[in-house]
Amino acid sequence: xxxxxNKFKFSESTNNVEVSLDGEFYGYIPMQIYNLLLLINGKNxxxxxxxxxxxxxxYENIANNIYDNILSAYGVVLTENEHCIRYDMPFYRNDxxxxxxxxxxxxxxxxxxxxxxxxxxxxxxYCYAGAIYTKNYIPEYNLNFHLIEHIIxxxxxxxxxxxxxxxxDPFAREDIFQILDLFEKNGIKxxxxxKKLLDEDQIEKISHYKxxxxxxxxxxxxxxxxEAMLLRVNHYSTTHIKMIERMTEKNIxxxxxxxxxKVNIDNIWKLVKKLEDLGVCEIVLSPYxxxxxxxxxxxxxxxxxxxxxxxxxxxxxxxxxxxxxxLKNFTEDSLHGKKENGCGAGIDGIIISPSGETxxxxxxxxIDEYSLGNIGEISLAKIWNGNEVxxxxxxxxxxxxxxxxxxxxxxxYCVNVRGICYVHxxxxxxxxxxxxxxxxxxxxxxxxx
Numbered sequence: 001x002x003x004x005x006n007k008f009k010f011s012e013s014t015n016n017v018e019v020s021l022d023g024e025f026y027g028y029i030p031m032q033i034y035n036l037l038l039l040i041n042g043k044n045x046x047x048x049x050x051x052x053x054x055x056x057x058x059y060e061n062i063a064n065n066i067y068d069n070i071l072s073a074y075g076v077v078l079t080e081n082e083h084c085i086r087y088d089m090p091f092y093r094n095d096x097x098x099x100x101x102x103x104x105x106x107x108x109x110x111x112x113x114x115x116x117x118x119x120x121x122x123x124x125x126y127c128y129a130g131a132i133y134t135k136n137y138i139p140e141y142n143l144n145f146h147l148i149e150h151i152i153x154x155x156x157x158x159x160x161x162x163x164x165x166x167x168x169d170p171f172a173r174e175d176i177f178q179i180l181d182l183f184e185k186n187g188i189k190x191x192x193x194x195k196k197l198l199d200e201d202q203i204e205k206i207s208h209y210k211x212x213x214x215x216x217x218x219x220x221x222x223x224x225x226x227e228a229m230l231l232r233v234n235h236y237s238t239t240h241i242k243m244i245e246r247m248t249e250k251n252i253x254x255x256x257x258x259x260x261x262k263v264n265i266d267n268i269w270k271l272v273k274k275l276e277d278l279g280v281c282e283i284v285l286s287p288y289x290x291x292x293x294x295x296x297x298x299x300x301x302x303x304x305x306x307x308x309x310x311x312x313x314x315x316x317x318x319x320x321x322x323x324x325x326x327l328k329n330f331t332e333d334s335l336h337g338k339k340e341n342g343c344g345a346g347i348d349g350i351i352i353s354p355s356g357e358t359x360x361x362x363x364x365x366x367i368d369e370y371s372l373g374n375i376g377e378i379s380l381a382k383i384w385n386g387n388e389v390x391x392x393x394x395x396x397x398x399x400x401x402x403x404x405x406x407x408x409x410x411x412x413y414c415v416n417v418r419g420i421c422y423v424h425x426x427x428x429x430x431x432x433x434x435x436x437x438x439x440x441x442x443x444x445x446x447x448x449x
Contacts, residue, residue: 001042001043001044001080001085002040002041002042002044002045002048002071002078002079002085003041003042003043003078003079003082003085003086003087004037004041004077004078004079004085004086004089005077005078005079005084005085005086006079006085006086007021008020008021008026008077008086009021010029010090012090012092013028015030016029016030016034017029017031017034019107021157024381025379025381025382025385026077026157026381027077027107027108027384027385028107028385029074029077030099031092031093032099033073033074033099033104034092035091035092036070037070037074037078038089038091039051039052040052040067040070041085041087042085042087048067049063049064049067050063052066052067066101066102069101069102070101070104072104072106072110073104073105073106073107074104074106074107076107076108076158076159077107100416100417102417103347103417103419104347105346105347105348105393106347106348108158108380108381109158109160109348109349109350109380109384110160110348111160111162111163111164111348111349111350112151112155112160112162112163112164112349112350112351112352113163113164113165113166113349113350113351113362114143114148114151114163114164114165114166114351114352115129115143115166115167115168115351115352115353115354115365116142116143116148116165116166116167116168116170116173116176116179116354117141117142117168117169117170117172117354118130118131118132118141118167118168118354118366119131119132119134119141119142119167119168119169119172120132120133120134120167120168120169120172120195121133121134121135121169121172121196122195122231122232122233123231123232123233124195124218124230124231124232125229125230125231125232125296125299126259126261126290126296126299127294128289128291128292128294128363129166129167129168129291129362129366130291130365130366131167131168131169132168134172141168141354142173142354143352143353143354143355143356144376145178145179147356147375147376148179148182149182150375150376151163151375151380152183152186152188154375154379156186157381158380161187161189162188162189162190162213163183163189164190164191164192165179165190165191165192165193166192166193166362167193168354169193169194169195169196170193170194171194171196171198171202172196177205180209180211180212183209183211184209184210184211187211188211189211189212189213190211190212190213191212191213191214191215191216191255192212192215192216193215193216193217193218194215194217194218195217195218195231195240197239197240197243198247200246203243203252204250206247206250206252207247207250207251207252212252213253214253214255214281214282215247215252215253215254215255216254216255216256216257216284217240217243217244217247217254217255217256217257218256218257218258218259219236219240219241219244219256219257219258219271219275220258220259220261220263220264220271221237221258221263221264221268221271222237222241222267222274223237223264223267224236224237224238226263226264226267227264229263230259230261230263230264241274244256244278244280245278248278248279248280253281254278254279254280254281255280255281255282255283255284256275256280256283256284257284257286258271258283258284258285258286259286259287259288260285260286260287260288260309261288261299262298262299262300262301262302262305263299265301265305265306266305266308268309269312269316272318272321276318276320280320281320282320282321282322283320283321283322284321284322284323285321285322285323285327286323286324287301287324287327287449288300288301289427289448289449290427291363292363292364292367292423292426292427295427297447300447300449303332303335306327306330306334306335307330307331307332309330310327310328310330313327313328314328314329326449335447335448335449342414342417342418342419342420342421342438343361343418343419343420343422343436344419345360345361345392345393345419345421345422346360346389346390346391346392346393347419350372350380350383350384351365352365353366353371355368355374356374356375356376357371357372357373357374357375358371358372358373358374358375358383359371359372360372360389360392360393361422361423364422364423370432371388372388372389373386373388394415394416395415395433397411399433400433400434403429403431403433403434403435404435404439404441404442405420405433405434405435408441410440410441413440414438414439414440418438420435420438421436421437421438422436424436424437424438424448427446427448428446428448
């Protein structure tokens with residue numbers, strides 16, 4: 001049985017139902033979703049799915065997916081405890097704006113990512129994170145420790161108990177283990193990433209943290225010379241492969257990320273084989289994309305390199321590799337092909353920068369112009385429900401005036417069904433609201449990958 005949790009107060013607002021908890025604003029439910037939840041309020045799963053099936057004239061499997069999507073997105077205001085279900089819920093007039101039940105925006109952020117610092121030990125040619133190379137500890141480039149405590153308190157209000165950590169490099173902070181102690185104390189799970197060569201004492205410490213679900217190590221080649229061309233440091237591969245081996249021996253869940261470039265793609269399977277032998281739990285292969293300020297065309301793999309990579313991909317039976325769909329059965333058209341996966345900006349998560357500014361995308365998180373607001377000044381609830389988020393989640397057509405998206409017949413599909421990638425739009429057109437590389441009507445002339 002599922003229904004509205006009676007600990008919340010619900011009241012009508014413009015096009016939404018406002019939710020409050022203990023007198024404080026908690027969030028909004030779109031009117032259409034509220035009335036749909038009202039239909040299944042107090043029903044068991046089978047009855048609820050049957051109601052959705054009949055209401056929307058859907059097949060049972062589709063009705064089941066809709067039910068799962070609704071619970072995933074709005075479960076925070078619902079309860080399965082029949083003694084806590086509120087039955088005296090009012091019906092509000094419906095809002096006729098279209099809403100995609102397969103791409104529901106979460107009532108509260110499903111995930112949070114915090115960038116602890118902009119400092120990094122490396123000078124990677126392909127860096128997208130706006131990192132600042134330094135050999136020294138620079139506090140002004142770090143997220144304030146007390147603000148991290150505040151973020152955890154805000155997250156717990158929404159039952160968010162997983163906050164991923166990124167940077168820069170989190171291990172550039174002298175207080176990284178105090179931060180991990182804070183996560184451990186509050187029961188917050190985390191995944192974090194690093195390029196730092198961790199020593200034995202650090203590896204031993206890490207192995208004892210229950211809060212760490214995984215650590216992602218960036219490694220791009222099994223060949224030190226190739227790594228030196230990409231990272232501008234010597235002996236990186238040799239030392240970090242040994243480090244990964246020590247970490248897996250300590251039963252630390254190690255993930256790796258490899259950026260596919262012209263430099264390293266031809267020998268990448270040697271690295272993959274080695275990492276799998278070491279017990280790496282997930283090997284992520286990320287095609288080079290560059291960032292908004294640093295695009296190096298010489299790093300893009302050639303079409304022939306991608307085709308050779310794809311051909312090998314079909315023959316190798318690796319189960320723990322994660323890579324973009326377009327690399328399967330690659331052809332010359334794949335770089336400009338239409339893909340089904342779109343952007344989830346403003347739908348399920350928030351990224352918090354070292355200055356406390358919040359963003360819908362990690363690749364935008366070092367440009368304050370795209371901030372949703374500062375977490376030190378505005379509550380998480382107000383940031384997530386503010387007008388700035390809607391600029392990404394449901395942008396108005398008027399914002400696309402002067403581009404080919406404006407008054408396009410496919411506008412609703414691109415914006416509200418698949419989601420336009422704003423970073424790709426910026427790279428291609430230097431405009432946030434403009435066509436991305438998945439435009440249905442035409443092929444972009446500039447490479448993204």
